[in-house]
Amino acid sequence: MHVVVPAACTLPTADQPVRLAEFDHLFTTAVRHVETISPTHAQLRLSGPAGLEATVQDLTARETACCSFFAFTVTPEPVDEGEALTLDVRVPAEHADVLASLTGRPVSRAT
Template identity: 60%
Template sequence: MSFTVPEACTLPTVEQPLRLAEFDELFTTVTTAERIDATHARLRLTGPAGLADRVRDLTARETECCSFFTFTVSATPSADEESVLLDVEVPPAYANVLAALIGRAG
């Protein structure tokens, strides 16, 4: 599924492909992606120690430019590997953006 950056995004156009690449890299750690409903999705990610910090950093930066996203990060750390639950919510007007993002994760 292709991803079109919504007009509400304030990230400079030149930086948008870089941010999308960051999400694509993060999505390599996704073990499950499920749509709860049209405006809420849940991703489970598993990766090396520090994954939760990486998710929190990326989602915080994304919220700065796309304030319609609400990200909730829950992590279960261990010495070698972390399991992260990432809930992504959007207002109904941005359901198509969520669908495209989750499509990239799947």
């Protein structure tokens, strides 16, 4: 799958595959649904074991540090076991292709 890496990204090229692998792991283990609200706004529903929110907060904070055009909002959702959350991702119009590339990653099929 082709990944769009914008020129604005300050993450060293050698570290980019590692970061992408972190997103792929999150998407294949925790993301249950991706909804494209607009070309510049996506909403992801995630669920997983305790610690999921901390993992998502850490990953999105590190991503924002190198790609400051991302705006991530994590909203916890009530569940009986583990953790569930909604992750809103917004980008400026000039980075809509980056958002499409990110949200086009394979997601978990578990419910």
